[in-house]
Amino acid sequence: MPTQIGKRMILWVITLVIIPLGTVSLITYYQTRQTLIEQIYTTLNVTADSLKKHLDLFIENKTTRTKEVATYRFLRDTLREINRQSGKAELIDELNHYLTKEKVPMDPDIHDILIFNKHGKMVSSSHGLSKGIKVKPEYFLEGRNGLTFESFENIDGEGLFSFSAPITDVKSGEFLGVATVRFKASAINSILADEVKNIWGAHIDISDPSEKGRIFIVDRNKMWSK
Numbered sequence: 434m435p436t437q438i439g440k441r442m443i444l445w446v447i448t449l450v451i452i453p454l455g456t457v458s459l460i461t462y463y464q465t466r467q468t469l470i471e472q473i474y475t476t477l478n479v480t481a482d483s484l485k486k487h488l489d490l491f492i493e494n495k496t497t498r499t500k501e502v503a504t505y506r507f508l509r510d511t512l513r514e515i516n517r518q519s520g521k522a523e524l525i526d527e528l529n530h531y532l533t534k535e536k537v538p539m540d541p542d543i544h545d546i547l548i549f550n551k552h553g554k555m556v557s558s559s560h561g562l563s564k565g566i567k568v569k570p571e572y573f574l575e576g577r578n579g580l581t582f583e584s585f586e587n588i589d590g591e592g593l594f595s596f597s598a599p600i601t602d603v604k605s606g607e608f609l610g611v612a613t614v615r616f617k618a619s620a621i622n623s624i625l626a627d628e629v630k631n632i633w634g635a636h637i638d639i640s641d642p643s644e645k646g647r648i649f650i651v652d653r654n655k656m657w658s659k
Contacts, residue, residue, distance in 0.1 A: 487624050495616055496580060496596055498540050503598035503612040507531060508548070512600055512609045515557075516550050525557055532559040542620040544593050547613040548600075549573045556610075572597045576611035585618055592618030 502508065511528045515521060532546045537559045548557035553573040567588055575581040576597025583595045595615040601608055 484624070488621070491621070491624060495540075495542070495614070498543070499580065499596035499598050499612065499614045501539075502536055502546060502614055503600050505536075508612065509600055509602065509609060512548065512550065512556075513602065516609060528557040529559065532557060540616075542616045544588070544591065544615045544617050547572065547615070549576075549611040549613070551608055551610050553611075572613040573611045576613060577608060588615075592622075594618055594621075 508528070508531070511524055511531070515524050515528070518524065528548065532548070536546055537543050546559045547555055547568065549572065550556045553570075555568055569583060569586070571581075571583055572595065575583075577599050580596060580598045583597070585592055585594050587593070593615045595613055597611050597613040599608060600610045600612055
């Protein structure tokens with residue numbers, strides 16, 4: 434049985450050593466935890482800003498590409514003749530060849546280019562006018578009114594997004610048709626993947642996700658890890 438002196442010593446040890454150490458450890462834990470949350474929050478903010486800038490530049494580039502396609506003189510002149518001659522086969526073949534050889538290679542992210550006449554009929558495609566080609570009516574209906582964006586769609590297992598723009602005669606302003614450029618969504622995935630790497634940093638090994646904890650940020654004051 435502990436003596437009275439022994440009990441007092443234990444009490445003093447608890448009071449002067451264990452409780453202060455526990456308090457300091459607890460305070461240090463919460464301070465470290467809050468610092469970690471702030472660092473993650475800051476990193477995510479910086480990453481979000483960087484990602485937005487990358488995506489804005491990327492989308493701007495694709496809108497420029499679409500405008501370039503819609504304003505090429507050869508395309509306008511050929512489409513004008515196709516409209517006049519009810520889709521003459523020789524002109525269509527010539528336009529298909531032009532799109533495939535001249536326009537698609539100018540951007541590695543282009544999946545295909547579709548051309549519609551002034552009545553909304555698809556008269557040319559860089560992939561050929563096969564019966565199985567899938568075409569949204571929005572390409573023409575919205576594209577004839579100005580540059581328009583169609584969000585993600587899946588074609589033959591490949592994710593795509595598209596821009597459509599009206600094709601008009603330079604002199605008269607006559608509406609000739611619509612050009613739709615469909616881009617590979619994998620290009621956006623690459624941008625996202627690069628930003629994720631920036632979040633983790635090169636010094637962190639995430640090759641085996643099963644061995645890593647997951648951290649979910651609800652807001653700057655809450656964190657739940659699992």
